Amino acid sequence: MSVAYFPGIAQPAPVVRLRGFSRRFGPNLILDDLDLDIAAGEFVALLGHSGSGKTTLLRTLAGLDRADGQAVTIPSARAVVFQDARLLPWKRVWKNVALGLPGRTARARAEAALAEVGLSHRLDAWPLTLSGGEAQRTALARALVREPQLMLLDEPFAALDALTRLRMHELVLNLWRAHRPSVLIVTHDVDEAIALADRVVVLDKGRILFEERIVAERGSRTASVRDLRRRLLGALGVATQSGSYADTVAGGQPLAEAAE
Numbered sequence: 415m416s417v418a419y420f421p422g423i424a425q426p427a428p429v430v431r432l433r434g435f436s437r438r439f440g441p442n443l444i445l446d447d448l449d450l451d452i453a454a455g456e457f458v459a460l461l462g463h464s465g466s467g468k469t470t471l472l473r474t475l476a477g478l479d480r481a482d483g484q485a486v487t488i489p490s491a492r493a494v495v496f497q498d499a500r501l502l503p504w505k506r507v508w509k510n511v512a513l514g515l516p517g518r519t520a521r522a523r524a525e526a527a528l529a530e531v532g533l534s535h536r537l538d539a540w541p542l543t544l545s546g547g548e549a550q551r552t553a554l555a556r557a558l559v560r561e562p563q564l565m566l567l568d569e570p571f572a573a574l575d576a577l578t579r580l581r582m583h584e585l586v587l588n589l590w591r592a593h594r595p596s597v598l599i600v601t602h603d604v605d606e607a608i609a610l611a612d613r614v615v616v617l618d619k620g621r622i623l624f625e626e627r628i629v630a631e632r633g634s635r636t637a638s639v640r641d642l643r644r645r646l647l648g649a650l651g652v653a654t655q656s657g658s659y660a661d662t663v664a665g666g667q668p669l670a671e672a673a674e
């Protein structure tokens with residue numbers, strides 16, 4: 415698969431490189447001979463039906479699951495944010511963020527990260543008193559403070575209301591612009607994928623069914639990506655007015671081309 419941003423110019427090695435990557439659970443092949451690169455600073459959205467293997471892929475990249483002996487490059491500086499914030503309820507917010515950080519600067523680093531996510535006023539709060547959005551902001555701060563080269567987001571905003579979700583999109587994009595980690599976000603939300611990502615990838619039965627780079631500026635995507643939205647919904651098997659599932663997938667970037 416090509417990851418060239420500027421054809422003809424030598425590219426730095428990708429931060430994530432998977433080649434012929436497979437994962438079985440018993441007799442079931444969950445990830446099937448995947449090739450996937452993620453470039454430094456690239457924001458990739460991973461879509462797919464329930465059971466298509468998204469979380470299995472993310473967990474492997476997070477080091478929480480093993481790869482079945484294939485060529486894999488994954489940076490060691492990585493952090494994960496899950497759908498639920500997974501904070502320790504007996505530790506104050508700043509201590510949740512500082513957890514595991516070495517040395518005397520831990521508190522200052524945690525405070526700086528919490529300031530970046532807009533939670534300076536909640537440093538000493540108990541996790542159970544946080545709103546859902548605040549809890550996810552804390553989880554983002556906890557990831558950020560580790561200065562990850564790769565951020566893995568597993569449906570991080572799925573449990574939030576629509577307005578909070580939009581605010582979180584803005585926050586994540588601001589953090590990403592400021593720190594430029596590579597990001598892989600798993601989402602079921604086509605509009606979220608389009609709003610955030612440089613590239614969208616659809617997984618189906620453990621294989622990449624569809625992928626496309628989004629070149630439009632993020633601020634101007636609403637109008638310009640309507641067609642991509644239709645094709646993504648098509649790849650996900652959601653009926654559209656303009657054609658069948660198969661036609662719509664064929665209308666996306668051909669996979670053979672993507673594999674070049």
Ligand SMILES: Nc1ncnc2c1ncn2[C@@H]1O[C@H](COP(=O)(O)OP(=O)(O)OP(=O)(O)O)[C@@H](O)[C@H]1O
Nearest residue numbers: 439440444462463464465466467468469470471602
């Ligand atoms: N530890 C495990 N043991 C056995 N089977 C597993 C295990 N983890 C995942 N699976 C199976 O692998 C398949 C893919 O699961 P995975 O969680 O990766 O899908 P997903 O695309 O993330 O789904 P969802 O959108 O519902 O979270 C499922 O059929 C699941 O039952």
